[in-house]
Amino acid sequence: MTAQGVDFRADVLAIAAHRDDVEQTCGGTLLRMAARGLRTAILDLTQGEAGTRGSAEDRAREAAEAARILGAGWRQALTLPDGRLENTLENRLAIAGVLRLLRPRVVILPYWRARHPDHAVAATLGYEACFLSGLKKIDTGTEPHRPFKIVYASLYADVRPSFIVDITPFIEQRHLALMAYRSQYAHQEAGGGLFVPEEEIRERTLAEARHYGLLAGVRYGEPFVQKEVGLVDDLTLLPVQSI
Numbered sequence: 001m002t003a004q005g006v007d008f009r010a011d012v013l014a015i016a017a018h019r020d021d022v023e024q025t026c027g028g029t030l031l032r033m034a035a036r037g038l039r040t041a042i043l044d045l046t047q048g049e050a051g052t053r054g055s056a057e058d059r060a061r062e063a064a065e066a067a068r069i070l071g072a073g074w075r076q077a078l079t080l081p082d083g084r085l086e087n088t089l090e091n092r093l094a095i096a097g098v099l100r101l102l103r104p105r106v107v108i109l110p111y112w113r114a115r116h117p118d119h120a121v122a123a124t125l126g127y128e129a130c131f132l133s134g135l136k137k138i139d140t141g142t143e144p145h146r147p148f149k150i151v152y153a154s155l156y157a158d159v160r161p162s163f164i165v166d167i168t169p170f171i172e173q174r175h176l177a178l179m180a181y182r183s184q185y186a187h188q189e190a191g192g193g194l195f196v197p198e199e200e201i202r203e204r205t206l207a208e209a210r211h212y213g214l215l216a217g218v219r220y221g222e223p224f225v226q227k228e229v230g231l232v233d234d235l236t237l238l239p240v241q242s243i
């Protein structure tokens with residue numbers, strides 16, 4: 001794991017169900033935020049013990065390496081059950097404990113409609129944990145903290161993004177972070193029919209990033225949904241060309 005100091009404070013915290021989810025859906029954004037001098041952190045909710053390939057130990061090592069490549073200052077995995085994640089009070093409290101420790105201004109969650117049930121649960125579980133974390137009367141031994149902003153990484157959702165983050169300068173680095181998961185993506189027999197061949201991962205992930213980039217007039221992008229409306233100060237500074 002990367003620096004686990006109890007004093008670490010995050011500007012941006014990405015929460016996801018599985019190790020390697022963040023690399024796939026918002027790794028470029030984390031890289032961009034880190035390049036802006038912001039402190040980024042990653043909380044994986046499960047250890048990956050239900051995965052077809054590799055052990056939870058393999059994944060822990062790979063996740064630490066990926067965090068280093070992404071420039072994240074903090075990464076940990078909770079021990080919620082992989083493949084059967086549930087939105088329980090106990091789980092909300094576990095996440096609230098991390099939120100109160102790291103005190104992020106922004107939390108990135110997966111989009112709430114997803115093929116994998118863990119991803120959908122992580123969205124509502126994460127949202128409700130953010131709420132709970134702000135309640136003074138919920139005692140976790142640390143000061144209450146509610147993030148200012150929650151955005152949903154929507155790369156795999158069939159939904160129109162609210163905004164795109166331009167990750168063009170970081171596309172190669174993001175790919176390296178994903179490929180740190182050798183147990184998942186290197187060539188092997190186990191799960192051969194289930195997993196995309198290594199050489200195709202690059203083409204697929206770059207094609208997705210290109211698609212979302214095109215929506216915003218940049219080369220590569222990552223999509224996000226926010227539930228709130230946008231607020232504008234100066235119309236002449238609005239990005240993304242209309243015609």
Ligand SMILES: [Zn+2]
Nearest residue numbers: 017018021116
């Ligand atoms: Zn996942």
